[in-house]
Amino acid sequence: MRRPSRSAWAALVLSALLVLGGCSAVPAPEPSRATPSVVSGRQSGLPQGWTTLRSPAFGVAVSFPADWQQVPGDELPYFEGPSGGLLVLNLLEGRHVGLLGACRLEARHPQRPFGSDPRIAPLTVDGQPACLILPSADQAASFRIAEVVTRDHTDDQYRFLAVTADPGHIRAIARTIDLLPVPAGGCHPACPPGQ
Secondary structure, three states: OOOOOHHHHHHHHHHHHOOOOOOOEOOOOOHHHHOOEEEOOOOOOOOOOEEEEEEOOOOEEEEEEOOOEEOOOOOOOEEEOOOOOEEEEEEEOOOOOOHHHHHHHHHOOOOOOOOOOOEEEEEEEOOEEEEEEEOOOOOOOOOOOEEEEEEOOOOOOOOEEEEEEOOOOHHHHHOOOEEOOOOOOOOOOOOOOOO
């Protein structure tokens, strides 16, 4: 089976991140506000050879293997590793659903990016409630993703942060998530203009 191109794969991942029934992916932040910074080196508690991405626009710092490279031209912070690892950040809208509802909607997306019977497990990320969505055995090889969804401590509209990674790295990446403070009042920096 031929592997989809990066742009086709990215389109699949981005569409998989869209959630029905009150949750949706946030349009890409303005480039000047969304530019993440990668901090190289060994931070305390990180696995050897990992680096940290700080993204004030997404309100998160998250670590991943240092040999992963940012995919040029992608609208979201999207990194791929030479052996198939990946990391994508996204914000989810969630005005009318709680965390568990957002997790269920992500897991049951019509395109089945997590397979037909994904498992949702409770998790704590940086002291905040979260869920871990793990794929079922029948997950399509073209997706190869798992996801952590946590409350994004911002306004009521963009309430959830989604950190998507390959299943082999998702638990280690989840342990590195640091939710950054966001300015009180007003919309999260990643919200569309006028929100």
